[in-house]
Amino acid sequence: MATSRSSSIRSSPLLQAPTSAVILWTCLWCNLNTGFWNIGLPSSAGEWLNLFRAILPFVVLPVSVILLGRGGKLYLPRVSPTRFLIVYGGFATFSSAFSPKPMWAMYWSIAFLATIVAAWTFVDRRNPVESARQLLLITWIATFLVALIVGYMARGSIFGGSESGYGVITELNGLSRSSGVARWAAVPGLVCLVRAYYTRRRSLISIYLATAAVCFFIVYRMQSRGAIFGAVAAVVFALLVASRLRRYALPFAIVAIVAVLYFDPGGTVSNRVGKYLKRGESSEEFESMTGRTRAYQESLDIIERSPFFGYGQWADRLLMGGHVHNSFLQALLNGGAFGALPYFGSWIAGWMIFYKVQRRSALIGQDDRIHLMECGTVMMFFTVRAMPETTTASYAPDLLVMVAVYVYLEVLSVATARKQLRRPLPLLRYVPVRGRVTGVKQVV
Secondary structure (H helix, E strand, O other): OOOOOOOOOOOOOOOOOOHHHHHHHHHHHHOOOOOHHHOOOOOOHHHHHHHHHHOHHHHHHHHHHHHHHHHOOOOOOOOOHHHHHHHHHHHHHHHHHHOOOHHHHHHHHHHHHHHHHHHHOOOOOOOHHHHHHHHHHHHHHHHHHHHHHHHHHOHHHHHOOOOOOOOHHHHOOOOOOHHHHHHHHHHHHHHHHHHHHHOOOHHHHHHHHHHHHHHHHHHHHHOOHHHHHHHHHHHHHHHHHOOOOHHHHHHHHHHHHHHHHHHOOOOHHHHHHHHHHHOOOOHHHHHOOOOHHHHHHHHHHHHHHOOOOOOOOOHHHHHHOOOOOOHHHHHHHHHHHHHHHHHHHHHHHHHHHHHHHHHOHHHOOHHHHHHHHHHHHHHHHHHHHOOOOOOOOOOOHHHHHHHHHHHHHHHHHHHHHHHHHHOOOOOEEEEEEOOEEEEEEEEO
16 A cells, blocks of 8 residues: 655654644544534533534545545555445435435534545555554554543442442443443453563563453443453454464363353352343343344334435434444445445455455564554454444444554555565575585575
């Protein structure tokens, strides 16, 4: 992947990515928890701040397009998840015309497209891998800082004496539900867990493991089943896929099974697990996945009315009054069948690129191998979470994280492919025998 960035400004040699790209990406993170409703005549300092944050996508998208246009051609892999997402976003933008609130749907479409285009501005011609790596690091730092802020604000629900922190939305004044808080904690927890296994410095190992333990404790306290299953799947993925971690997978599983059988002969732990997963719900509520099955049926009824074009971004909120709790159904609601197909393709393309780069991991450095495992582990978390929650089908923190993962994988894919093509052909040399050269050729 390569493109020119002669018009981008660099602040220092330490900043490998264009400064303009860093600013644009920061603006999108500052836009979170705002919306079209914040655009109006402000009457207080807080409303002025929300207005400023709300209009950021209208600035980020055109500026990003201008930077890409000045930079020249942007090379992407043939099978590119961000390319699929931009096509899906285009269909959802067109479908905004059928939304009950077209201006609201158009706002979220602009924010969605701005996320992808702004991430592309990190792909610098002179050092694309280093620049994309900084995109990933900035994203990890952003998730860690938000998790730290949310954890502090919700410290009563997390570290209090209640049985669960599931009602954290009350303490956060509606800013985030338990599933959102668990998401914020799970991403830095998984990244720290991967780094703990790869670093050799004992001090860093202790810091990484301690941070991961706190993050996973928050996930546990939030009692969000989607985040819990996603985190478990991500940890198992890291154990099975990473060559260095694979040898721990079978012993870990054996120890876990033996421990459960030894300490839970009468089913005490299993009963506690069942109680934990049910969260005090009735059998009907549990079987309906806390009302998700009803939301799924309602969404299917809406999709039948416009199966090909959809209703634009955030159609579930505008038509159903709440979350559809499934990324693929949300894609069908937003962009119809025409938009949902490239959206499905983005997930497939993402995993294809991950395994393609993993097969070529000998061509990349140790830092990029670690980042590669971080990307795969986080992508597994969001892949599982995409089933009970909405992930990358609309503008949200999940989209910001996954687009950074996708762009980094795309850059590595192109870089390793070019290294493979540029590898010299097998050399032929003559084998010396008794101090002289024979005519026998051997491949090195």
